[in-house]
Amino acid sequence: MSTFRESLEQYVALRRAFGTKYREPARTLGYFVDFLEREGAQFITTPLAMQWAMQPQGVQHATWARRLTMVRRFASWLSATEPRTQVPPRRLIASRQHRKPPHIFSDEEIRQLVAAAAQLRSPKGLRGATYATLIGLLAATGLRPGEALALDRSDVDLQSGVLTIRQTKFGKSRVVPVTESTRAALERYQQRRIEFVSRTQNEAFFISERGTRLEGSSVRCTFAKISRTVGLRAAVENVRIGHGPRLQDIRHSFATRTLIDWYKAGLNVTLELPKLATYLGHVDIGHTYWYVEGVPELLQLATERLGTHISRGRV
16 A cells, blocks of 8 residues: 555544545545555655646636545645645635635734724724723634624623523524623623713623624724734735635634644644534534644644554554
8 A cells, every 4th residue: 555545544533533524535546546656656746636637628717626626635644644645735726615714813812903003093982992891702602793793782691601602604693601700801892881971872792982783894994004003914006905814714713722722731632623513603523623624733742642553453
């Protein structure tokens, strides 16, 4: 059995260990390994990956891009143990669908964002408290930004420290417990909210100084400006907010840090992953696995754990 085929078996075992069937990609990558063996390749190179991905004729470019994406992910995993492996750059083949790699915020970056948000000026002084609390909540819970903005006062149980997330992205509701420090922060915000906007009848938990629910587009724009303030977004000519980390990336960062902590604590991540998927509101555990695949440190930790299990005859 070739080294490529042995590596592919380990890679497929890793993907399936997280609950995905991974049938079609495993079969397609098998064809790629056949191609590498015929070419007498010693390691994966970008030209070989491109040559193989573009073999089918009379198909859309999206098909080529999808084949290359499978190779890129396999190569990214393989590069942890075979440094000669070339990982094909993204977007070599134009495709309508692509998933932007997330920015994983460090704890220090989150602290800087919260501090900068708290300094936002406004006539009543509520704006800074609103954005500082919102960013802190996203970092502490991994909620989708839209879920946090949709919270009503009745959804925030400050006595029990539980949030009720209603009719979310996939039409399902769930409850999200929060830590004591997060509960206390939400309680402080609520007090300021009452103090500055005592007459509002709006049920939204996070509100503007006009007493209205925060709008997603406005929040994303303000977050981008805060990111520029702390140096996380570079200034771009004729573009006010520049390009850089997104508000959604805070959710990715929460999931990534959770998984890294589990790996480092020696927990069985395969068993723990469904819990994280439920907490995050994913309907398919494959969506949660994407966090492992998208972060090199997690890929390395997962690979090391898989190697340990293989040596013990557990995979």
